[in-house]
Amino acid sequence: MRSLGFRTDLLALSGLAEVERHPDHVVIRTPQEPDYWSGNGLILLGPPGDPEEETALFHRRFPTAEHVSIAWDVPDLDPDEVRPLWEPRGFAVEVSDVLARTGVPPASDLPPDAELRELRRDADWDDVLALGLELAAEDGLDLARHEPFLRRRLSGQRAQAGRGLARWWGAFAGGRLAASLGVVQGEGLARYQTVQTAPAQRRRGLASALIRRAAEAALKRDPEARLVLVAETGGAPGRLYRRAGFDLAERTVAVLRRGY
Numbered sequence: 001m002r003s004l005g006f007r008t009d010l011l012a013l014s015g016l017a018e019v020e021r022h023p024d025h026v027v028i029r030t031p032q033e034p035d036y037w038s039g040n041g042l043i044l045l046g047p048p049g050d051p052e053e054e055t056a057l058f059h060r061r062f063p064t065a066e067h068v069s070i071a072w073d074v075p076d077l078d079p080d081e082v083r084p085l086w087e088p089r090g091f092a093v094e095v096s097d098v099l100a101r102t103g104v105p106p107a108s109d110l111p112p113d114a115e116l117r118e119l120r121r122d123a124d125w126d127d128v129l130a131l132g133l134e135l136a137a138e139d140g141l142d143l144a145r146h147e148p149f150l151r152r153r154l155s156g157q158r159a160q161a162g163r164g165l166a167r168w169w170g171a172f173a174g175g176r177l178a179a180s181l182g183v184v185q186g187e188g189l190a191r192y193q194t195v196q197t198a199p200a201q202r203r204r205g206l207a208s209a210l211i212r213r214a215a216e217a218a219l220k221r222d223p224e225a226r227l228v229l230v231a232e233t234g235g236a237p238g239r240l241y242r243r244a245g246f247d248l249a250e251r252t253v254a255v256l257r258r259g260y
Contacts, residue, residue, distance in 0.1 A: 001026075003075045005098035005252040006043055008191035008228045012184045013039060014165045016156045026073075027061050033156055034065070035149040037256060041069030048072055051085050067259035075250040082253055091255040095233040099246035100226055104215050106245060108208040111173065116213045119161075119168040119180065127170070127177035129154055135196055145260045157182060157193070166193070169214050171206040179206040183214045190218035190225045195237065207237075211244050 001007040010019060013030060017039060020027040024046060030039035042058050058068050068091070079095045086093055110116070119125065132150045136143060160166040165186070171179040178201035182193040192214065197207050211229075218225055229246055231238035 001043070001073055003073050003098070003252055004100065004228060004249050005075075005096060005230050006071065006073055008098075008189055008230070009038070011186055011189055012191050012193055014184060014186060015160055015163055025057070029062075030156070033149070033152045035067075035145075035259060036153060037067045037069045037259060038254070040065060040067075041071065041254075043071045043073050045073050047074050047077070048082055048085070051089060055089075065259070068257040069254065070256075071252065071254035075252065077251070077253045079251075079253050082255065086255045089257075091257050094254045094256055096230050096252045096254075097233050097238050098249045098252060099229045099231065099238065099241050100249040101244075101246045102224070102226055103245075104219060105208075105212045105227075107212060108205045108244075110209045111204050111206070114171055114173045114178065114204070114206060114209070116169060116171050116209060118217075119170045124168075124170060124177070125154055125158055128168070128180050131177055131180060131196060131198055132194075134198060138199060142260050160184065167214065167217060169210050169217075171197075171201075171210050173201055173204070173206070178204075179210055181207070181210050181214060183218050185218050185221060185225065188222065188225055190215070190222070190227050192227070192229045195229070207240060208244055211241070 016030050018029045026043045028041055030036050033039055040062060054070055055068060058070055079093055083093050129150055133143060133147060136146045161168055166182050166184040168182040170177050179197040181195040184191050184193060195207055215227055229241045231241060
């Protein structure tokens, strides 16, 4: 992969995904998580071509999928080359900032009612599920279909943690989970995953403190590791990460037709 973002996407699926390489594309399958759209998709190794041909290729590789997920391994691809071709076909064009840094991010003040710790207990993972459902409801997703996806996603992430492939951290305020994130590490890289904060706990510095705590743990294991975060271009999370000293490494472009 030329793209740092997609390279760390594959890292983040360590132990969960099957990667099938072809001369002009890569197929990523996560068999235990069929509704994980970006975990079951194509990464094309050249620039965008004919949308009908590329969609047909997806359906040949994923004949039973209800979604379509396609990306191009072209760092800093211009999304304006993609939108006119894909949006009229009902696809969302997703533009992401790949942000990176080395060294521990700057410290941030932790609210006096908050504590940070690694997630290890069954109750911790139940709390992560509840937080994910709260955020899904905020986004207007169909919870009846989204909850099974989240349960499978968390099962895979917990399995990674159990095998030492990832570590998950939580910020607790008033004894309740207020924010969480994970880090999958390997190949000189440490990729943050699923940084999320409860709506009522935003703008309190919890995510910043978690990002630093997880970085300390990752850099203790590999002091030269490059820390990587991926955020929607122009979104509030990206601004938070830049304040933590992450710089833009590249932009990536993908298209998605949701399964629900």
